[in-house]
Amino acid sequence: MSILPVTEADLHAYVDGRLPSARKADIEAYLAAHPDDAGRLQDYAAQNAALHALFDPVLEEPVPPRLAAPPPRSW
Numbered sequence: 001m002s003i004l005p006v007t008e009a010d011l012h013a014y015v016d017g018r019l020p021s022a023r024k025a026d027i028e029a030y031l032a033a034h035p036d037d038a039g040r041l042q043d044y045a046a047q048n049a050a051l052h053a054l055f056d057p058v059l060e061e062p063v064p065p066r067l068a069a070p071p072p073r074s075w
Contacts, residue, residue: 006030011037015044 006027013019014027031038 011041012044015041015048 004023004026010019010023010027014024019027031041
């Protein structure tokens with residue numbers, strides 16, 4: 001087990017799937033010992049899933065022409 005403290009950034013990276021694999025076991029051990037934080041991260045994961053369900057379809061929409069055109073130059 002690592003001696004590095006678990007930070008809020010570590011917890012968010014864990015939920016977002018961006019935590020380095022070398023740190024994953026440390027975070028999972030921490031969460032096993034801290035059920036309140038584990039529950040909070042479950043809530044974050046559920047919130048992430050809800051946001052993706054709501055907004056991911058927008059990613060498939062074409063960019064409106066008025067937004068795709070470069071802005072006019074002003075001197």
